[in-house]
Amino acid sequence: xxxxxxxxxxxxxxxxxxxxxxxxxxxxxxxxxxxxxxxxxxxxxxxxxxxxxxxxxxxxxxxxxxxxxxxxxxxxxxxxxxxxxxxxxxxxxxxxxxxxxxxxxxxxxxxxxxxxxxxxxxxxxxxxxxxxxxxxxxxxxxxxxxxxxxxxxxxxxxxxxxxxxxxxxxxxxxxxxxxxxxxxxxxxxxxxxxxxxxxxxxxxxxxxxxxxxxxxxxxxxxxxxxxxxxxxxxxxxxxxxxxxxxxxxxxxxxxxxxxxxxxxxxxxxxxxxxxxx
Amino acid sequence: xxxxxxxxxxxxxxxxxxxxxxxxxxxxxxxxxxxxxxxxxxxxxxxxxxxxxxxxxxxxxxxxxxxxxxxxxxxxxxxxxxxxxxxxxxxxxxxxxxxxxxxxxxxxxxxxxxxxxxxxxxxxxxxxxxxxxxxxxxxxxxxxxxxxxxxxxxxxxxxxxxxxxxxxxxxxxxxxxxxxxxxxxxxxxxxxxxxxxxxxxxxxxxxxxxxxxxxxxxxxxxxxxxxxxxxxxxxxxxxxxxxxxxxxxxxxxxxxxxxxxxxxxxxxxxxxxxxxxxxxxxxxxxxxxxxxxxxxxxxxxxxxxxxxxxxxxxxxxxxxxxxxxxxxxxxxxxxxxxxxxxxxxxxxxxxxxxxxxxxxxx
Numbered sequence: 001x002x003x004x005x006x007x008x009x010x011x012x013x014x015x016x017x018x019x020x021x022x023x024x025x026x027x028x029x030x031x032x033x034x035x036x037x038x039x040x041x042x043x044x045x046x047x048x049x050x051x052x053x054x055x056x057x058x059x060x061x062x063x064x065x066x067x068x069x070x071x072x073x074x075x076x077x078x079x080x081x082x083x084x085x086x087x088x089x090x091x092x093x094x095x096x097x098x099x100x101x102x103x104x105x106x107x108x109x110x111x112x113x114x115x116x117x118x119x120x121x122x123x124x125x126x127x128x129x130x131x132x133x134x135x136x137x138x139x140x141x142x143x144x145x146x147x148x149x150x151x152x153x154x155x156x157x158x159x160x161x162x163x164x165x166x167x168x169x170x171x172x173x174x175x176x177x178x179x180x181x182x183x184x185x186x187x188x189x190x191x192x193x194x195x196x197x198x199x200x201x202x203x204x205x206x207x208x209x210x211x212x213x214x215x216x217x218x219x220x221x222x223x224x225x226x227x228x229x230x231x232x233x234x235x236x237x238x239x240x241x242x243x244x245x246x247x248x249x250x251x252x253x254x255x256x257x258x259x260x261x262x263x264x265x266x267x268x269x270x271x272x273x274x275x276x277x
Numbered sequence: 278x279x280x281x282x283x284x285x286x287x288x289x290x291x292x293x294x295x296x297x298x299x300x301x302x303x304x305x306x307x308x309x310x311x312x313x314x315x316x317x318x319x320x321x322x323x324x325x326x327x328x329x330x331x332x333x334x335x336x337x338x339x340x341x342x343x344x345x346x347x348x349x350x351x352x353x354x355x356x357x358x359x360x361x362x363x364x365x366x367x368x369x370x371x372x373x374x375x376x377x378x379x380x381x382x383x384x385x386x387x388x389x390x391x392x393x394x395x396x397x398x399x400x401x402x403x404x405x406x407x408x409x410x411x412x413x414x415x416x417x418x419x420x421x422x423x424x425x426x427x428x429x430x431x432x433x434x435x436x437x438x439x440x441x442x443x444x445x446x447x448x449x450x451x452x453x454x455x456x457x458x459x460x461x462x463x464x465x466x467x468x469x470x471x472x473x474x475x476x477x478x479x480x481x482x483x484x485x486x487x488x489x490x491x492x493x494x495x496x497x498x499x500x501x502x503x504x505x506x507x508x509x510x511x512x513x514x515x516x517x518x519x520x521x522x523x524x525x526x527x528x529x530x531x532x533x534x535x536x537x538x539x540x541x542x543x544x545x546x547x548x549x550x551x552x553x554x555x556x557x558x559x560x561x562x563x564x565x566x567x568x569x570x571x572x573x574x575x576x577x578x579x580x581x582x583x584x585x586x587x588x589x590x591x592x593x594x595x596x597x598x599x600x601x602x603x604x605x606x607x608x609x610x611x612x613x614x615x616x617x618x619x620x621x622x623x624x625x626x627x628x629x630x631x632x633x634x635x636x637x638x639x
Contacts, residue, residue, distance in 0.1 A: 162374035165341050168361040169368045170388035170440065180387075184378040 026242060033235035051232040061237060064221035071137045071217055072201035076194050078141030083148025083193070084186075090149070091156040106150060108143045113206025116143055121210040132213035139211045140201045147200065148193045155189030188256060195252055199245065290317040292476050293338070293356070293444055298347030300333055300500075307333045309500040310347070315444065315476050320467065322479045322487040324523075325497035331480045332371075334497070335446050338478065339368050351443065362391075367437035368446040371453070373429045375421035381432050382408070382417040388440040407439035410469070427458050434466075438473060445470075447479045451486065463489050484524050488512070496520055503635070519635035521558035528564075528606045530557040530629065539629070543602050546578045546626035556634045561595065561609035563628035567621035576626040582606065583619055598622065 036046025055061060089095070090102055108116055120139045121131075129135060163185065167177040183190075205219045212220055218241075222234055293315040300308040307330045315321050325331040336342040338349060340361030349357040356364055367388070375384050385407055389400045408414045411431035416424055421432065430450060437445055447466075451459045467490045470477050481487055487494045488508040496503040496511065503523075504516040515521035518529055532541030534555045539548045541557060548555075567579055585605070586597035589612065596608040598620070608622060 160372065160374060162370045162372050163376060165339075165361070166368070166370060166374040166376070166436075167387070168341075169339055169366075170436070171362045171391035172387070173360070173362050176391065181376060184376075187378070 029235050030239045030242070033232055033239045035232060038232055051236040054233050055236045055240075058233065060216075061218075061221060061233075064216045064218045065237075067133055067215050068202055068218040071133055071140060072198045074137045075140035075144055075201045076197045078137070079144040079148040079197050080190065080194060082141075083145045084152055084190070086145065086149045087152035087156055090153050102153075105146050107146070109146045113204070114210075117207040117210030120207065124211065130213065131211055133215050133217075135211040135213065136208050136217065139207045140204060143207060144197045144200060147197050151193035151196070152186060152189050155186050159185050191255065192252070195248060199248075202241075291315070292317045292319075292351060293478075294350040295334075295338075296348045296350070298334070298337060298349065299345045300330070300337065300342065301345055307500050308337075308344075311497075311500075311502060313495055313502065313505065315478055316492075318474050318476055320470050320477045320479065320490060320492045322481060322491035322494045323497055324481060324484060324487040324494050326482055326523075328499075329497040330500040331482075331497050332448055335368075335448055335478065335480050338444070339366055339446055340364050365443045366446060367440050367442040367444075368448065369430075369433045369437050369450045371448045371450065373421075373433040373450075375429055375432055375436070377421055380418050380420060381413060381424070384421065384432055385436045385439055387436065392440075403439055407435040410438070411435045426453050427462070430454065430462065434469075438469075438475070442475060444476045444478065447477060449481055450479075452481075452483075459486075466490065488524070494524075496523065498523075498635075514630065515558060515632050517633045517635045518556050518558065521630075521632050525560065526607055526609075527558045527560050529632075530559060531555075531634075532557075539626075542604050543580060543600055544578050546629060547576060548626065548629070548631065550631045554634075556632050557629040558632050559606075559624055559629050561607040562593075564606065564608045564622050564624045566610055566613070566616075567623045577623045578626055578629070579621060579623040581619060581621050584616055587616065 031044050033051055034047050034049070035044040036048040036050070037044065086105065090098065090105075117139070120135075120142075124131065124135050124138075159182070163181050164177050167181045168174070172180060203219050204217075205223065208217050208220055216224065218237075222237065225231070225234060291314045295311055295313045298308055298311045299306075311330075311334060313321075323331045323334060333342060337344050337357070340357075340359065344357060347357075348355060351365070356366070375381075376387065379387070382404060386400055386404045389395050389403060395403075405414065405417075408417055411434055413428060413431050413435060416428060421429055424432070430453075433450070451462050451466075454462060463486055466477075466479075479487075479490065491508055493505060493507055494511050495505045498519055504511055504520045506514070506516075511520060512524050515524060515527075521527045521529065530541035530544060532539055532544075532555060534540075534548055534550050534552050536552065537547060537549070539546050539550065539555060539557065541555075548557075580600055582598035582600045584596050585599050588595045591612070593609050593611060594613050596610065596616075597605060598608055599605050606622075
């Protein structure tokens with residue numbers, strides 16, 4: 001296709017540059033995780049898996065990964081269990097201060113992590129709780145309720161209320177209707193919120209920093225090691241995390257594409273045939 | 278089976294009885310004291326413009342709304358005190374409201390599975406029968422998003438009827454279909470209703486649809502019932518000028534009656550209406566081209582008018598004519614070639630039907 005006023009070639013070049021700006025640092029990180037010469041030196045040379053071998057044998061690192069996974073899963077459960085009823089209340093109930101609640105629920109996400117972390121620290125200290133993975137979990141769980149609430153509220157707003165009425169009409173009571181119609185229709189927003197909460201918790205550093213006890217989460221482990229100097233082992237663990245994120249994103253998109261799939265071609269033909277018979 | 282035009286020997290049993298139902302949303306009065314009954318096996322249409330309250334009335338029967346006052350009874354039981362899931366009433370929604378996460382088969386089985394006393398084998402059998410009834414057996418495993426609008430409509434119908442409700446509510450179920458499919462579905466729905474013998478309450482804004490399908494039409498206007506009658510009666514004996522205008526086309530002649538003689542603009546004719554102001558409805562098809570030079574009968578009203586518009590509608594032509602005093606009338610005549618600009622027309626005084634004047638809408 002020739003370049004025209006409506007299809008300027010420079011815009012494509014520009015887009016490529018932006019894309020490079022976004023992904024070049026990650027590419028560099030990945031390349032140097034296989035670099036025999038360590039993090040320094042250009043061009044990279046001596047392709048090696050030795051940093052990955054070192055990573056595999058690194059007990060402290062894996063412990064922090066396990067800690068992070070536990071924190072993220074627990075935070076996910078807390079924020080969903082509290083966020084789903086909150087979203088339902090926002091969508092259906094009328095109560096005093098509803099408008100304010102709707103705006104304020106997002107605040108923990110907008111506030112700098114330092115403020116959230118500091119305030120949670122003061123709360124836990126006042127309550128006499130020892131700082132541990134539990135305090136981090138509670139911190140993540142409460143801060144991320146906002147994500148669960150807003151995502152699921154958006155899903156509820158898109159839900160066709162006639163479906164719930166149809167369920168009641170067909171003899172299902174309110175509770176059965178919630179389990180059989182409302183919740184299955186919220187599957188995508190709930191999975192989406194869960195994935196987002198999981199990733200946000202996995203790489204959260206500011207709030208965790210204030211609430212950390214003896215056990216490190218993965219980001220804090222990496223951060224503390226960086227203070228002792230950069231090693232390609234960190235590149236290696238970062239590459240592993242990146243690969244996992246990539247897989248999660250691809251899965252999410254496929255799930256969504258399947259759920260929002262187009263009507264099958266040929267449905268109209270069958271309809272015409274049925275009308276003719 | 279008795280045809281709807283003949284009088285049944287015994288008075289049909291009343292199934293649903295709506296008594297003095299009032300419903301307001303905030304300050305807006307949506308239903309202003311509706312009393313209406315539906316007979317066993319009857320096809321009743323609630324006809325009205327958007328905002329007339331027809332959907333609200335349906336939702337009250339289904340149980341999705343609560344009336345401010347009044348009662349709804351079904352078979353000796355206060356229906357309006359029951360939650361929607363305890364009413365032996367099922368609904369076909371305007372949007373169909375099929376469950377997108379369930380297959381066509383599971384959609385239809387939903388209601389039966391909610392009843393604890395039905396064996397799984399009976400459920401399967403009844404679901405298959407219901408799908409066959411609406412010719413959807415072939416697509417039983419499909420998800421609703423993968424079938425067309427007309428097919429979704431059939432599934433919604435099967436999903437409601439499979440529960441064998443005493444009353445089926447239909448909220449403009451045909452409005453999303455294109456004209457041809459819609460006409461076909463009107464006839465199918467009507468014959469299906471005769472077949473299953475369940476009372477239907479059908480909501481529509483389309484008067485033609487109401488005429489084709491209903492045993493009786495309840496015309497709703499601004500939250501009040503304007504008239505409840507059979508299609509034939511509501512057409513030939515409209516109670517009000519609003520009814521006459523809404524059901525089919527008509528010409529309204531306003532004037533007054535003096536000693537048995539109506540004076541409406543340039544027209545004068547005998548009438549049995551008592552003296553005073555009066556409104557008469559004259560259907561366009563009741564006005565004919567005068568062929569003889571003198572009135573064909575003593576009660577015919579004859580006038581000369583100018584044809585201002587002439588449109589072809591297949592079997593008939595629709596004329597817009599203007600009388601000497603400026604009054605414009607619609608005239609429907611059998612298809613006709615070109616007509617001269619001025620023509621003589623006539624109608625029988627008996628076809629000028631006196632109607633109650635509906636107060637002008639604000």
